[in-house]
Amino acid sequence: MAAISFDPSASFAAEMDRRDPLAPFREQFHIPPGPDGSPSIYLCGHSLGLQPKRAHEYIEQELEDWATLGVEAHFHGRHPWMPYHRLLTNNMAGLIGADPLEVVLMNSLTVNLHLMMVSFYRPTPQRYKIVVEASAFPSDQYAFASQLHFHGFDPATALIELTPRAGEATIRQDDIHALLEREGPSIALILLGGVNYATGQLFDMEAITRMGHAQGCVVGFDLAHAAGNVPLRLHEWDVDFAVWCTYKYLNGGPGCVGGCFVHERFASAWDLPRFAGWWGHDQASRFLMGPDFQPMPGAEGWQLSNPSIMSMAPLRASLEIFADAGMQQLRNKSESLTGYLEFLLDQDKSSKFTIITPREPERRGAQLSIRIHQGGRAVCDRLIGEGILCDWREPDILRVAPVPLYNTYSDVHRFAERFLAALS
Numbered sequence: 001m002a003a004i005s006f007d008p009s010a011s012f013a014a015e016m017d018r019r020d021p022l023a024p025f026r027e028q029f030h031i032p033p034g035p036d037g038s039p040s041i042y043l044c045g046h047s048l049g050l051q052p053k054r055a056h057e058y059i060e061q062e063l064e065d066w067a068t069l070g071v072e073a074h075f076h077g078r079h080p081w082m083p084y085h086r087l088l089t090n091n092m093a094g095l096i097g098a099d100p101l102e103v104v105l106m107n108s109l110t111v112n113l114h115l116m117m118v119s120f121y122r123p124t125p126q127r128y129k130i131v132v133e134a135s136a137f138p139s140d141q142y143a144f145a146s147q148l149h150f151h152g153f154d155p156a157t158a159l160i161e162l163t164p165r166a167g168e169a170t171i172r173q174d175d176i177h178a179l180l181e182r183e184g185p186s187i188a189l190i191l192l193g194g195v196n197y198a199t200g201q202l203f204d205m206e207a208i209t210r211m212g213h214a215q216g217c218v219v220g221f222d223l224a225h226a227a228g229n230v231p232l233r234l235h236e237w238d239v240d241f242a243v244w245c246t247y248k249y250l251n252g253g254p255g256c257v258g259g260c261f262v263h264e265r266f267a268s269a270w271d272l273p274r275f276a277g278w279w280g281h282d283q284a285s286r287f288l289m290g291p292d293f294q295p296m297p298g299a300e301g302w303q304l305s306n307p308s309i310m311s312m313a314p315l316r317a318s319l320e321i322f323a324d325a326g327m328q329q330l331r332n333k334s335e336s337l338t339g340y341l342e343f344l345l346d347q348d349k350s351s352k353f354t355i356i357t358p359r360e361p362e363r364r365g366a367q368l369s370i371r372i373h374q375g376g377r378a379v380c381d382r383l384i385g386e387g388i389l390c391d392w393r394e395p396d397i398l399r400v401a402p403v404p405l406y407n408t409y410s411d412v413h414r415f416a417e418r419f420l421a422a423l424s
């Protein structure tokens, strides 16, 4: 992308908004009102994405079909519930760079992480360690520790945590490489976040997968903060499996159904151990209700239960918007918006805060994490009181995500102005 030379004036932001080809997409979302009734500055898409206006209509359709057809809507609704999840598969697969066979929407993130570890964490006495980020999201840490205990290993010796070097906030690619070279034969699984939830660091998933495979390890990713944020090419990168949630950048709504990717080479790996449920059973014979489990080919073979239609309906609306906007166009705007935020914050020379997210656009997504050296919580509360929504992660990090689908350059300008005012 061509470098843009930014300017700190509000009129520059307004001009950028006028020229933004993606600006009309904002109209397709509900922007929550701030305390004075005007639209808030919503910079929390890394936590809960905004509601697509069409979500209401899509849920309403299913409520109507339920009311008028009852159980018959499974097969005879306007969008029959039996294959409803497939209405989302192609768009979801496109966003993560996968073949539709490799993708399924089911359960929620932590559940899917466990299901994937049942199949892909196959420790032996020699190869049993799991490589993770030291600052992985707590739910992932609990999942790793409980899986290790389940297999009779002690996390104190079987979990290898990647940490930033002293005085640094993010993990160096060279250090990942060196660790894999050193410990490779003892590592069963590498499981990192595609984008770290706290620092916003985007990992080079392709290189990590290549290095991991060269050492004989399985490589999976938690894409909670990457899906819908950065372009992904999971199939081409040869990633073994991935899981993600859909309520952040993907705007599926609170607690929305999770996503799961299983590489095509495991599509017919019937010998792979897995936990089974009837929805993963071969579709053609599912309703014969036989006693023997025959999984569906591909990622759908990991399904357990029939999924929540009401949860998938808003996600369907959001994925359609992504398909219209195009992930690469969104990424172009995202790099520009985040770069603009960084530029405005860099105008301040007070040393009251440090941006800990990597400075290189290819090492981050839409989020900047700002370490505030003193009184940060009060700054965050003050901003929220003014209708500027970002979030706080203890002990000292303000996370701010300008989301290209619905945020504007003027949002970013306003945030920077009020943030710097709150700091002083």
Ligand SMILES: Cc1ncc(COP(=O)(O)O)c(C=O)c1O
Pocket (backbone or CB within 6 Å): 108, 109, 110, 111, 137, 139, 140, 193, 197, 222, 224, 225, 245, 258
């Ligand atoms: C990186 C990461 N992993 C896991 C989770 C847990 O997700 P869930 O509650 O959908 O299982 C989250 C939730 O925000 C997350 O950010």
